[in-house]
Amino acid sequence: DSWGIFTFLCAALCNLPALPALNCSEELGAGQSIQQTYDLTRYLEHQLRTLAGTYLNYLGPPFNEPDFNPPRLARAERVPSATVDLDLWRGLTDNARLAANYRAYSRLLCYLRVLDGQVGTAELRHRLAHFCASLQGLVLSIGGVMSSLGYPLPAGPAAPPAPPGAPAAPNDFLKKMDDFWLLKELQTWLWRSAKDFNRLKKKVPPAVVTLRLEARGF
Amino acid sequence: QFERVGADVTMKCGSMDWDAAVTWTVNGTDIDESHLNGSYLILKNVGLSQSGQYSCYEGSSWHLKYQTYLRVGTPPKEPVLMCRSNNYPKGFYCSWHLPTPTYIPNTFNISVIHGTKDMVCEKDAVPKNRCHIRYLQLFSTVKYKVTLTVTNALGKNFTTLTFDEFAIVKPDPPESVVAKPVPNNPRRLEVSWQNPSSWPDPESFPLKFFLRYRPLILDQWQHVELSDGTSHTITDAYAGKEYIIQVAAKDNDIGTWSDWSVAVHATPWTEEPKHLTTEAQITETTSASTSSFMAPPTTKICDKGAMVGSGAVAVCWTAGLVVAAYSVLFI
Numbered sequence: 342d343s344w345g346i347f348t349f350l351c352a353a354l355c356n357l358p359a360l361p362a363l364n365c366s367e368e369l370g371a372g373q374s375i376q377q378t379y380d381l382t383r384y385l386e387h388q389l390r391t392l393a394g395t396y397l398n399y400l401g402p403p404f405n406e407p408d409f410n411p412p413r414l415a416r417a418e419r420v421p422s423a424t425v426d427l428d429l430w431r432g433l434t435d436n437a438r439l440a441a442n443y444r445a446y447s448r449l450l451c452y453l454r455v456l457d458g459q460v461g462t463a464e465l466r467h468r469l470a471h472f473c474a475s476l477q478g479l480v481l482s483i484g485g486v487m488s489s490l491g492y493p494l495p496a497g498p499a500a501p502p503a504p505p506g507a508p509a510a511p512n513d514f515l516k517k518m519d520d521f522w523l524l525k526e527l528q529t530w531l532w533r534s535a536k537d538f539n540r541l542k543k544k545v546p547p548a549v550v551t552l553r554l555e556a557r558g559f
Numbered sequence: 560q561f562e563r564v565g566a567d568v569t570m571k572c573g574s575m576d577w578d579a580a581v582t583w584t585v586n587g588t589d590i591d592e593s594h595l596n597g598s599y600l601i602l603k604n605v606g607l608s609q610s611g612q613y614s615c616y617e618g619s620s621w622h623l624k625y626q627t628y629l630r631v632g633t634p635p636k637e638p639v640l641m642c643r644s645n646n647y648p649k650g651f652y653c654s655w656h657l658p659t660p661t662y663i664p665n666t667f668n669i670s671v672i673h674g675t676k677d678m679v680c681e682k683d684a685v686p687k688n689r690c691h692i693r694y695l696q697l698f699s700t701v702k703y704k705v706t707l708t709v710t711n712a713l714g715k716n717f718t719t720l721t722f723d724e725f726a727i728v729k730p731d732p733p734e735s736v737v738a739k740p741v742p743n744n745p746r747r748l749e750v751s752w753q754n755p756s757s758w759p760d761p762e763s764f765p766l767k768f769f770l771r772y773r774p775l776i777l778d779q780w781q782h783v784e785l786s787d788g789t790s791h792t793i794t795d796a797y798a799g800k801e802y803i804i805q806v807a808a809k810d811n812d813i814g815t816w817s818d819w820s821v822a823v824h825a826t827p828w829t830e831e832p833k834h835l836t837t838e839a840q841i842t843e844t845t846s847a848s849t850s851s852f853m854a855p856p857t858t859k860i861c862d863k864g865a866m867v868g869s870g871a872v873a874v875c876w877t878a879g880l881v882v883a884a885y886s887v888l889f890i
Contacts, residue, residue, distance in 0.1 A: 343624045382872070383812070386812075409719060410701075410702045410704070412674065412675065413674060413700075413701060422698045422700065423698040424696050424697070424698050425696065425697055425698060426694065426695065426697075426698060427648060427694055427695070427697050428698055430697055430698075432761075453570065509570070522700070526700055528700075529698050529700045530698075532813060533697075533698040534723055534811065535811070535812040536698075536764065536812070538765060539573055539763055539764070539765060539811070540763045543763070544764050559802075
């Protein structure tokens with residue numbers, strides 16, 4: 342049952358700070374964890390396509406029209422944006438790159454959970470719940486990579502998701518706009534993460550992990 | 560002076576009166592009086608061939624009173640616009656053309672809007688109907704809107720394209736595709752290629768590849784998708800048949816497949832046809848010692864094991880010849 346998965350994952354999330362002490366993530370190797378995280382983003386991207394299609398149809402026109410290209414309203418900036426200056430993105434350190442992903446998905450997960458509580462149809466609730474569970478897995482996976490590389494986890498919204506900071510949308514249409522942009526940002530982040538993890542794959546040599554294992558042996 | 564195809568054109572001879580005596584010429588040739596209405600030149604339903612230099616001379620003095628260069632054409636139809644990023648993440652280019660010629664000069668104006676920002680698309684010198692844009696930001700959620708307007712003396716038209724950053728990514732085809740036979744392997748072909756040179760950063764933006772191959776004699780292609788590496792060994796080629804091979808590329812995660820690369824041809828390795836020498840040696844070896852006879856190396860199809868027994872049925876004609884040679888020796 343999806344609620345069972347939720348509670349399990351919530352418990353797992355609470356135990357996240359304890360992960361660096363576990364042997365398993367280091368034995369896997371940072372390289373392999375990065376590969377797994379990359380694979381997870383591709384899987385989520387695939388899942389999102391179906392979810393977004395269903396959700397946008399639920400929102401109805403014009404949100405489900407393929408040419409829909411609304412201007413970005415100021416209020417939508419609350420959702421973390423994947424958009425970044427090209428040179429800045431290139432120059433990100435591994436730590437910064439991973440942290441940006443970790444923070445973004447943690448927050449996106451919060452917003453998605455709020456959405457989950459509000460949607461009408463059972464099918465949509467089921468899909469959203471499934472997606473949230475997978476997204477939670479991605480956050481954990483990124484956290485795992487960071488820990489295995491010795492980076493501290495960003496202080497994130499590990500606490501139960503509070504309602505979004507800004508006041509709720511004043512009307513139904515603007516609320517739908519918020520949902521539209523949330524899905525768009527999620528889609529963009531997943532596509533960006535694939536590129537982020539490609540870069541990390543090349544830059545993190547397996548030797549990093551073997552050094553750490555040797556250090557532990559002493 | 561520009562006029563539409565099919566229009567009726569009336570030319571006045573400058574300030575001359577209607578009833579003045581004039582002569583019209585086109586490109587130096589006199590025009591028949593039947594086309595005149597008084598001193599006006601009437602051209603009905605003008606066609607492209609009627610473009611030219613029209614001049615009007617006063618009857619007796621042969622003073623030039625009026626001259627115009629007539630160009631017959633059409634207003635522009637909706638232009639065809641295409642935008643593509645073959646150098647992701649550097650930027651993208653847009654190229655355009657008219658579906659039908661207008662026969663008169665046209666000017667093109669292109670505008671690119673990204674959200675609220677106007678971007679400048681720098682026109683390329685060559686080819687002329689192309690411009691390129693550099694991305695300032697990556698991973699944008701806002702679409703790009705490109706509008707192309709074409710104008711000429713007879714009218715204007717336009718078209719618009721709206722797209723996401725990742726939707727127009729299409730690399731150029733792989734380069735330097737090489738296919739070689741593999742020695743001693745009659746069913747293998749080794750194919751290798753390189754990333755397209757226009758793709759700026761294959762490290763961070765890796766490409767995946769699609770290989771297709773078929774023997775020339777067949778129409779059906781075989782396909783292999785490769786997620787990394789720039790080489791592949793085909794292991795199921797038909798022995799001795801010439802193959803045609805092509806490769807295409809795509810960004811690992813986004814966009815569409817490139818066009819197919821230039822086709823290369825290759826034939827798998829085949830053994831030296833020693834059967835020709837065997838026939839000559841049969842007559843020799845009847846008198847000479849057995850050691851001078853060299854059995855031809857067997858192909859995979861004709862297994863050596865099949866020929867050991869003297870009662871073995873010849874699977875192929877080379878095997879048959881060897882059997883014949885052996886039997887001659889042992890008679």
